[in-house]
Amino acid sequence: MTTVHSESTTERTPGRAWTVRILGHSDRTASVTCSTTACRMPPRSKDLTTLRTFAARHAAAHARAATVRSNAWCHCGSQRCATHPDARAHCAGAVVLILRHDPTLGRVWSIEEVCETCAPLIPHATVLTRAARPARTAERPAPVPAPARPGIAGGFSAAPAPAADDTAPVRSASRTPHQSRRRRPRQGR
DSSP, rough: OOOOOOOOOOSSSOOEEEEEEEETTTOEEEEEEESSSSSSSOOOOOOHHHHHHHHHHHHHHHHHOOOOTTTBBOOHHHHHTSSTTSSOOOOOOEEEEEEOTHHHHHHHHEEEEEETGGGGGTTTTEEEEEEOOOOSSSOOOOOOOOOOOOOETEEEEEOOOOOOOOOOOOOOOOSSSSOEEEEOOOOOO
């Protein structure tokens, strides 16, 4: 018997990460690398400003092209939360896409799928997008309105009308002509 594996949307998949890095070389040149091997990178150059601009734009292009998957595991959690070792937390919540970039170093840009719990604990991280909520598979039935009752001024509703075959006597409410008012005791003068 042969079985075919099909990935369902409820199965958890590892969180993705893309890393764009500027590497310096001994001949005083630098190059840009990307963790995605299919990406084309510029040649080595001594112009570090141009390489930084390219790296930042390349990381932004990966972020725009990525669709955050709601069934992804936290990438940070799969790395045993090494990016925030001082703040221990259990991975939980929806999946978000973050950009990590330390502007003081300015050499590494990381785009990662992480959970909502880890995202604020990661230094120099900016949340870019959140995973779309999965569509509900079962529609809620529309509420059935209650039968209308005749209204009475003041916001109260009238009692339901008796059925035609109902022979129970109807009492009329009567008030006493004068109800005595309670007077407050006088205070001494």
